[in-house]
Amino acid sequence: MVRTRRGSPVSGRLLLISRLLMHSSLKKPSSFSTNTNEAKPNTTPAKHRHSSIPETRVSQKRSFEPTTHPCMMPFLSPKLDFEEVVLQISWQVCFSCSAKKREDYLEWPEYFMAVAFLSAQRSKDPNSQVGACIVNQENKIVGIGYNGMPNGCDDDLLPWSRSADDRLDTKYPYVCHAELNAIMNKNSADVKGCTMYVALFPCNECAKLIIQAGLKEVIYLSDKYHDTPEMMASRRLLNMAGIQYRQFQPKRTQIVIDFNSINQAGMLNGAPH
Numbered sequence: 393m394v395r396t397r398r399g400s401p402v403s404g405r406l407l408l409i410s411r412l413l414m415h416s417s418l419k420k421p422s423s424f425s426t427n428t429n430e431a432k433p434n435t436t437p438a439k440h441r442h443s444s445i446p447e448t449r450v451s452q453k454r455s456f457e458p459t460t461h462p463c464m465m466p467f468l469s470p471k472l473d474f475e476e477v478v479l480q481i482s483w484q485v486c487f488s489c490s491a492k493k494r495e496d497y498l499e500w501p502e503y504f505m506a507v508a509f510l511s512a513q514r515s516k517d518p519n520s521q522v523g524a525c526i527v528n529q530e531n532k533i534v535g536i537g538y539n540g541m542p543n544g545c546d547d548d549l550l551p552w553s554r555s556a557d558d559r560l561d562t563k564y565p566y567v568c569h570a571e572l573n574a575i576m577n578k579n580s581a582d583v584k585g586c587t588m589y590v591a592l593f594p595c596n597e598c599a600k601l602i603i604q605a606g607l608k609e610v611i612y613l614s615d616k617y618h619d620t621p622e623m624m625a626s627r628r629l630l631n632m633a634g635i636q637y638r639q640f641q642p643k644r645t646q647i648v649i650d651f652n653s654i655n656q657a658g659m660l661n662g663a664p665h
């Protein structure tokens with residue numbers, strides 16, 4: 393019964409915390425010992441204890457088997473019944489998980505590339521959404537951009553097509569690439585010595601901008617147009633200018649933004665976070 397809870401830690405946590413708060417109304421099982429003289433000593437370090445938990449609950453905890461590391465799910469004796477199991481798991485959530493640093497946080501490169509990809513979602517291009525994020529040497533974002541039509545130019549009137557009999561009826565003569573917009577949107581005096589995170593390897597026109605703006609490095613994710621003349625020219629320019637470029641190797645294939653996550657955890661006994 394207990395081990396089935398491993399698969400859904402977040403929802404399980406909410407359920408269990410609510411059950412903990414309801415604990416005072418639970419009927420004590422006949423096998424549940426509150427005699428602290430007979431109870432086994434609690435071997436869990438005191439620093440993991442939650443100061444706002446009533447002592448009676450802590451005393452009841454002493455009738456349980458000692459656990460492993462507080463942030464691991466409890467290992468329970470099979471003799472415990474359901475109500476005891478609920479209390480045990482609740483105790484684990486209260487005293488341990490909230491005190492341990494997150495391990496699955498975004499590292500800087502993932503974060504900046506994710507910002508570039510999120511920015512790309514602003515693009516109205518039906519075929520290609522590209523974002524770019526410029527970061528200075530202090531890991532501060534100084535510019536973000538995505539592909540789109542120039543300011544003041546109605547993107548309902550300009551074409552978004554990739555091909556047409558007349559090139560003027562395609563998007564290419566008009567659209568501003570993400571790299572251009574990121575540089576032009578900079579919120580610092582310049583972007584000299586900065587790094588650009590970009591979803592696609594920059595074309596030759598963007599390579600010119602990157603060079604002239606003084607960027608020192610380009611970190612891209614996709615190089616799907618590697619063999620086109622534009623990309624070959626781009627590499628030629630970047631190489632000659634001494635600008636580093638390398639492909640980003642993500643540790644995860646996707647990052648999900650869940651607006652509901654802020655409501656799912658972190659509240660206990662009225663204490664935020």
Ligand SMILES: [Zn+2]
Binds near residue numbers: 569571595597598599
């Ligand atoms: Zn470009």
